Amino acid sequence: MELLFLGTGAGLPAKSRNVSAIALQLLQERGTEWLFDCGEGTQHQILRAPVKLHRLEKVFITHLHGDHIFGLPGLLSSRSFHGAPSPLQVYGPPGLRSFVECALSISSTHLTYPVEWVEVRPGVVWSDERFEVRCELLDHVVPSYGYRVTERDKPGALRSDALKALGVPPGPIYGTLKAGGRVVLENGTVLDGREFLDPPIPGRTLAILGDTRPCASVRTLAQDADVLVHESTFHSDLAPLAHQYGHSTALDAAKMAHEAGTHALILTHISARYQDDVTHLLDEARAVHPNTYVATDFWTYAF
Template sequence: MQLEFFGTGAGVPGKFRNVSSVALRLLDEINQVWLFDCGEGTQQQILRSTLKPRKIDKIFITHLHGDHIFGLPGLLSSRSFQGGNDQLTIYGPKGIKDFVQTSLRVSQTKLSYKINYVELTNPGIIYKGKKFTVIADRLDHQIECWGYRVIEHDHPGELMVEKLKEDNIPAGPIYGQLKQEKEVTLPDGRHILGKNYIGSPQKGRVVTVLGDTRKTASIKELAKHADVLVHESTFGKGESKLARNYYHSTNVQAANLANAADIQKLLLTHISARYTAKMARELQKQAREIFPNTKVVKDFDLIDIPFKKEEEK
């Protein structure tokens, strides 16, 4: 599981930061990529990575401001040309279906695949699969805006092969039955229970990706105990009044939330063009004074999301 950032800037494209887009790479888990927002130029950014558009199975749009959606028509069209024949699902606020369909109709674009639209109306579970569940909740922005919490289901415990060998239990079909936690009778007459040879489940990971927002109560629930929180940082320390007036957040507000929500890692994005490289490092430094495991991300940053170690649990 990895996060790959294709746009970390705010408002308009810049020389060093494109507008919002981040991919959750789930290639090892389900052989899919989920995209969160698709600002202008996202497909050009993808060309500079190893990601294949045909692997994009779901797109989650936080809100309908242009710096989060203007890249959609081009990406959807290119996905069709590049062999993406599998259906795609787009989640987002009411209006996302109209935006996409109008863009495709006016440009007379024909796609080789079907798009399913899920326009959000109520907070809660919006997707539940075999390995992942996604929860959405409203944020506080100038227009309707949503945040997403991706929950990986716990991995079943592994069969304790070494223990089986120590107990002189022969390999073969018996192992498969024990893996299913069945009761097995051995050739020597012993009765053994599969559950006694299964290790502890591996806790699934949680990734929270937020759209533009000012401080609001729903964020804490979306972020609670997350392994990674992707949070906007349009403004810096001492600019909380400006952030509130423009429906955005500061780096300090994000760091305080990270502490309150007991997350593992905070990734700050949606960086204003006012913050040059040196000033962006200052944003990071200020946030780290409150929440040490903070990173101001850059375009093309690739962030691994490991499982928690046993001692951390």
Template sequence: MELYFMGTNAGVPSLERNVTSLALRLFDERRSFWLFDCGEGTQHQILRSPLKLSKLEKIFISHLHGDHLFGLPGLISSRAYQGGNTPLTIYGPTGLKQYIKTSLNISESRIDYQLDIVEHVGGHLFEDETFRVESALLDHRIASYGYRIVEKDLPGKLDSVLLSSHGIKPGPLYGKLKRGESVEAPDGVIIKPEEVLGSPKQGRIVTILGDTRPCPAAISLSEGADAMVHESTFLDELAQTAYDYHHSTAKQAAEAAEAAGAKQLYLTHFSSRYKSEDQLQQLLVEARQVFANSELAREHILYPVNRADGEE
């Protein structure tokens, strides 16, 4: 599981950075990736990335401001031409379906795959045997949501030496044991899962927040997160400006991460006024004064989401 940023600028693109888009790469877990927000130019950014649109499974839109969704119609239309024929589900606030349908209808775009659009007002959005996704309303000028992605715990490692002593080799019987089923070994011994399975691996938690002022929902969504992505539009000297425009400072993002007990914070959504590396470093310095495990999100870099034991 890795984070891959394709847009870290706020409002409009700049020569240095594109507008908001972030991929959660789940190649090992699902052989796919999920996209969070889709600012203008996102499909161009994907072409420069290790991602393939044919592997895109879900899109989560935080809110309906243009810098977070103007790239959506083009990306949806292009996906089929790049081998994307599997179903695609898009989640987002009320109004998202009208925006997508209107854009595709007026442009007479043909979608040759199953496209499902799920409008929501927060809560439990998705769950299967590997992941659960929850959402909550943040504090922004329009309805803006954060997303909490929870990986289910993984079965512990099998004791291959003990299993081999009973004549059990890697194969179907391994799968049954990992699913919690007892099996009969070739020597006639009944092997129970608890006898050969180590402790489960704790699932990881990733929180990706839309535009927001500091608010309780940002903290609750990020509780115990292994990776937390929080907008950091301004330096703290512009805290009043951030409040007026319903945004956050780097210091406020760090305060949220500290309050939530997050393990790693990624700062993103930088104002265009911060063009130089020195200016960006000021944002990082402010954040690290509050929360040491803060990083500036850089575009086109893979950031592994590590487990508590340090494994990816």
């Protein structure tokens, strides 16, 4: 998995930071890309990044503030102009569909592909045999959600040496055993694939949050995650202002990550007042959670 930050600013675009948008690239896992939030100008950022609209499979919107959604009608339109035929699933709070369909209707924009709209509420919003995505309601001035993406555990490696020691040659039998199946050999011996597998390989877990004050839902989403992407609109010297407007400081984010046992913390949604220097944001977060990074536009993080 790889995160590519297309916009890392808060509220309004700045010279060095566009507003919120994050691409989750699942090219090895699914051959697709997912997008989290879509602030104004996201499609312009995509032109400068290795993101392809025809590979875009899902869009997850955290909340309905403009710096997180104003780019979505244009992006959907551009995906249509690019000739993408595949369906697109869009997940978000109530009102998102009305906003986008109104913009498309008034502008006489017709999409060439179907859009499936999913109105999210706390709990699992989508799953298949490889991944599960769930969301929780956060604490902001409007309904705002965080998403937790969980990759399911993978079967452990097949212990082929043990099979060869039993005289079982490589072939289709190995595939059956690798899948955990049972095989009956010509001599009547029954082999159970589960007895020839190493322990399962743990799946990766990612939490991406919308705007929020510190709250219990953050800990729920971030618990033991490999990566937590957390807003960090302000430094702690502006904590009263942050909490008044439903935001977190870098110190808040670090405390949440520490309490949840998160491996890596990535700070984003940075106020324009810090565009020239984020050192003090990073320093106060790392004092609590050393494995912390501040995202910049077009920065990537693989895990």
